[in-house]
Amino acid sequence: MGHLKLLSILFGLLLASCSLARAQDVKIIANPGIPADTISIRELKSVFLGETNSLGGVHVEPVLKKHGAVHEAFLREYLSRSDDDLQKYYMALVFSGRGSMPKAEDADDDVIAYVSKTKGAIGYVSAAANTSGVKILNVASSNSPPERRLITRIEPDYPEELQKRAIGGTVRLRLTISANGSVENAELLGGNPVLGESAIAAVSRWKYAPASSRTTAEVSIPFTPNP
Amino acid sequence: MPLRIILALLLLPCLGRPNLHAQEFHLFDRNVQVHGWLSQGFVYTDNNNWLTMNTTSGSAAMTDVGLNLSTQVTDNFRVGAQVFDRDLGKLGEWHPSLDWAVADYRFTSRFGVRGGKVKTVLGLFNDTQDQDFLHTFALLPQSVYPIDLRDAAIAHLGGDVYGRSRLPRRLGDISYTAYAGRRNDGLHSGYPYLLTQFGTYLKSIDGLQYGADARWSTPARGLLVGASRMDQDTSGRGTAVNPAGSALPMILAHEFSRADWTNQFYGQYVLHRLEIDSEFRRYVRDQLIFSGTSENDTDARGWYIAGSYQLARRWEVGSYYSRYTITSIFKGVLGQSVPPQTDTSLPLNHIYDKVLTIRFNVNRFCNLKVEGHFMNGFANAPYPDGFYPQENPNGFAPDTNALVLQTGFSF
Numbered sequence: 001m002g003h004l005k006l007l008s009i010l011f012g013l014l015l016a017s018c019s020l021a022r023a024q025d026v027k028i029i030a031n032p033g034i035p036a037d038t039i040s041i042r043e044l045k046s047v048f049l050g051e052t053n054s055l056g057g058v059h060v061e062p063v064l065k066k067h068g069a070v071h072e073a074f075l076r077e078y079l080s081r082s083d084d085d086l087q088k089y090y091m092a093l094v095f096s097g098r099g100s101m102p103k104a105e106d107a108d109d110d111v112i113a114y115v116s117k118t119k120g121a122i123g124y125v126s127a128a129a130n131t132s133g134v135k136i137l138n139v140a141s142s143n144s145p146p147e148r149r150l151i152t153r154i155e156p157d158y159p160e161e162l163q164k165r166a167i168g169g170t171v172r173l174r175l176t177i178s179a180n181g182s183v184e185n186a187e188l189l190g191g192n193p194v195l196g197e198s199a200i201a202a203v204s205r206w207k208y209a210p211a212s213s214r215t216t217a218e219v220s221i222p223f224t225p226n227p
Numbered sequence: 228m229p230l231r232i233i234l235a236l237l238l239l240p241c242l243g244r245p246n247l248h249a250q251e252f253h254l255f256d257r258n259v260q261v262h263g264w265l266s267q268g269f270v271y272t273d274n275n276n277w278l279t280m281n282t283t284s285g286s287a288a289m290t291d292v293g294l295n296l297s298t299q300v301t302d303n304f305r306v307g308a309q310v311f312d313r314d315l316g317k318l319g320e321w322h323p324s325l326d327w328a329v330a331d332y333r334f335t336s337r338f339g340v341r342g343g344k345v346k347t348v349l350g351l352f353n354d355t356q357d358q359d360f361l362h363t364f365a366l367l368p369q370s371v372y373p374i375d376l377r378d379a380a381i382a383h384l385g386g387d388v389y390g391r392s393r394l395p396r397r398l399g400d401i402s403y404t405a406y407a408g409r410r411n412d413g414l415h416s417g418y419p420y421l422l423t424q425f426g427t428y429l430k431s432i433d434g435l436q437y438g439a440d441a442r443w444s445t446p447a448r449g450l451l452v453g454a455s456r457m458d459q460d461t462s463g464r465g466t467a468v469n470p471a472g473s474a475l476p477m478i479l480a481h482e483f484s485r486a487d488w489t490n491q492f493y494g495q496y497v498l499h500r501l502e503i504d505s506e507f508r509r510y511v512r513d514q515l516i517f518s519g520t521s522e523n524d525t526d527a528r529g530w531y532i533a534g535s536y537q538l539a540r541r542w543e544v545g546s547y548y549s550r551y552t553i554t555s556i557f558k559g560v561l562g563q564s565v566p567p568q569t570d571t572s573l574p575l576n577h578i579y580d581k582v583l584t585i586r587f588n589v590n591r592f593c594n595l596k597v598e599g600h601f602m603n604g605f606a607n608a609p610y611p612d613g614f615y616p617q618e619n620p621n622g623f624a625p626d627t628n629a630l631v632l633q634t635g636f637s638f
Contacts, residue, residue: 051391051400052336059302080448084540087591088361091637094262095361096346096354097307097327100297101260120302 026074027129028137029112031121032170034058037218038138038147039122044078047122049089050099055122056150063114063123064104070126078139135170135220148177148217149209156202158223159194166225167192171199175217181208195223250638254298263294266359266635275605275627276618278375279316279420282629289633290314291357293326305331311357316618318375322415326357327382335390342386348404348440349380349455350491350506356381358637363502363535363545364584365598365633370529370551371491371508375417375611380457380489383408383436400444407437410459417611419463424616426468427480434461434484449497459487467517479518486513500537506530512610521559525610528552535584543586551578553608574604574625578612593636600629 028039036056039047046052048062065071067083075081081089093099103121105111108129115121116133125131140147162168171191176184186203188196199221208217251260268289272282280286290313297307311326313319327346333339346354355361356372366374385408393400411433412418419429435458442453460483467480493506507530514523533547552571556562571577584598605614605623614623 046336053302053333054335084537084588084591091262091358092355092361094260094297095264095293095295095309095358097295097297097309097329097341098331098346098354100299100305100307101262 025127026070026077026124027127027131028122028124028139029115029131029134030060030123030137031115031117031119032133032135032220032222033119034060034122034135034137035150035153035219035221036137036147037135037172037220038140040140040147041078043147044139045080048079048102050093050102056147057153059120060122061118061120062102063111063118063121064102065108065111065124066104066106070108070124074124138218148181148211148215150206151181151209152205152207154202154205156195156198156221156223158225159198162192162194162223163225167195168223168225169195171196171221171223173199173203173219173221175203175206175219177208177211177215177217179211179213181210183208184214189218192223257298257300259296259298261294261296262638264292264358264360264635264637266291266633268365268631268633270629270631272627272629274624275614277627277629278613279318279417279615279618281316281618286316288314288316291359293357295326303333305329305333307331313357315374317420317615318415318417319413320415322413324413337390337392339389340386341389344382344384345387345406345408346382347380347406347410347436347438347457348387349438349457349489350440350508351453351493351495351504353380353455359596359633360594360635360637363543363586363596364533364547364582365596365631366582366600368506368529368531368533368547368549368582369580369613370531370549370578371506373417373612375420375613378412378416379410379418380436383410385409385436397446399446401441402444403439403441405439407435409433410436410461419465420617421609421611421615426473427465428467429463429465429480431465432461432463434459438489451495453493455489455491455493457489457491459489460484461487480516481518482514482516483519484513485515485522486511501534502536503532503534505532517560521557521561523561523609524556524558525608526554527608527610527612541588543584543588545582545584545586547580547582549578549580549582551580551604551606551612552576553606553610553612555608555610557609568608574623575607577604578606578614579603592638594634596631596633596635598631598633600627600631602627602629 047060053059075086090101094101105114108125111123111125112134115123169192172189174187174189178184183204183206186200251258269287270280270282271285276282280288293309293311295307295309299305308328309326310323312321312323314321325344327344329341329343329345331341348354352367356367387404387406389404391400391402438457440455442451444451462483465480466477469475469478489510491508496503510527512525516523529551531547531549535543535545537543553576554569556567557565568576581601587595603626606612
């Protein structure tokens with residue numbers, strides 16, 4: 001009898017673990033226009049609870065999923081709330097005139113389509129989703145140092161020849177930022193090397209908020225050819 | 228509106244599979260969100276008629292309805308408005324009002340401004356007290372959120388500054404709101420109705436309202452504490468029965484504040500499915516009445532502790548203990564004939580309420596609540612508190628048990 005009970009408990013736990021998505025099953029996606037490559041859990045929470053509408057000085061807008069295991073996992077892991085709690089939270093804002101309901105989509109594809117075309121949009125999808133057209137944001141744990149605020153951003157030159165030939169894409173760089181906020185070094189991680197040169201020239205003139213020590217950051221810079 | 232029609236409207240969306248996410252439309256290239264709610268209550272009491280309803284016979288004259296539209300004009304600028312209507316016994320009586328109409332500009336998360344008719348932030352739930360679907364309880368603790376006095380503190384015509392800031396050294400977040408404006412009570416609310424028992428009929432009641440709220444989300448997960456302060460300078464004008472004889476022409480009645488302030492302190496703790504709320508409110512009102520010939524000094528103090536727990540996705544249970552006391556002293560002409568009410572141990576000057584609630588969420592949009600109130604006291608003072616002499620012409624019994632049934636729909 002005791003064994004039967006133990007087995008049934010184990011079976012229940014197994015079933016629960018199968019049906020529950022975890023944080024690693026969720027990808028945080030963003031519109032390519034958002035310069036940050038990393039977002040802290042705290043920032044993610046602030047954005048999805050409507051407490052802030054900017055990230056690194058750029059306007060952001062949360063996009064929710066309406067339901068599903070990924071939705072539940074995202075809320076549980078990053079917002080520490082259930083779907084009902086989140087609904088109540090937003091309803092309180094809406095009915096007291098202090099906020100609006102965020103955009104909500106049904107499927108991963110709908111979230112990705114909306115995020116890719118909407119300036120500043122941040123959403124979440126399953127890890128298996130095809131995320132072309134959007135960028136993936138790494139989630140830094142709460143113990144990681146907070147992302148440094150970008151104070152001065154210089155846009156890179158788009159080489160005329162490449163633009164004429166409609167050659168574009170996203171350049172990824174790793175920056176080393178001194179304590180006083182200047183960019184000491186920029187390393188090309190991916191993207192067209194010519195565009196990368198232009199991007200490095202621009203980010204070398206960026207200025208971040210001072211911090212207690214030198215930090216690193218990954219940034220993505222999109223080059224979109226004119227249609 | 229006939230009760231059957233209201234119930235039918237309520238139940239329709241509850242019965243089918245809801246698909247109400249698309250509550251928005253496009254206007255001038257903008258998304259406009261539409262949200263609303265409707266709630267219907269039924270109250271039965273064994274003693275004393277309550278909340279201006281004939282509850283000893285059972286009353287369903289307890290309906291709230293609201294609808295709002297809002298749109299994000301730019302990244303930081305939002306506008307919206309909400310209309311509200313209700314029928315609560317002799318209050319409301321289907322006279323719609325503009326609940327709020329706001330233009331809101333958020334410069335940063337630390338600083339924003341909003342103006343227009345703005346919901347007043349006072350304690351945990353003042354600005355959401357009408358939205359029963361947000362709360363486990365059918366009636367919030369009446370010692371702090373009296374449903375018959377909602378007009379007195381619900382909104383002001385003016386402006387707010389607000390913001391939220393992270394404190395250093397991981398000490399949590401602090402949110403603030405400061406506001407100033409004018410309140411403008413509907414004439415179908417509790418205070419004007421209470422005065423009709425004295426032959427006084429207000430034609431207007433309004434005045435300055437300003438204050439501030441600060442709340443701290445502490446480093447202890449789920450724990451929030453805060454404090455609110457509201458000051459008012461109100462004035463009521465109308466007519467009153469001539470004290471020299473009711474056959475004589477009515478005289479002008481004018482009342483105005485000497486002091487009118489509210490302090491409120493609160494705490495909230497949320498842990499998974501458990502929520503515990505507690506608040507204390509003190510309302511001091513020193514009012515010159517009958518054109519300054521008399522003065523009424525009222526001191527109302529209320530506190531409650533409430534707990535709610537979500538048993539399962541659809542089921543919630545809750546309970547609270549609410550304690551309200553009031554003292555009233557007349558001075559001037561009326562001070563010579565009306566004795567002071569200062570002994571708060573008497574049922575005349577207090578209401579102690581023990582409450583048990585079960586809430587069933589039919590789906591995301593509909594809920595049903597069953598609530599029991601076990602009250603001692605009726606606090607019959609010159610300021611409203613739920614029990615009105617007009618509905619209890621034969622006097623009050625010291626104890627009242629009430630059954631409240633409520634169903635609500637929101638989208």
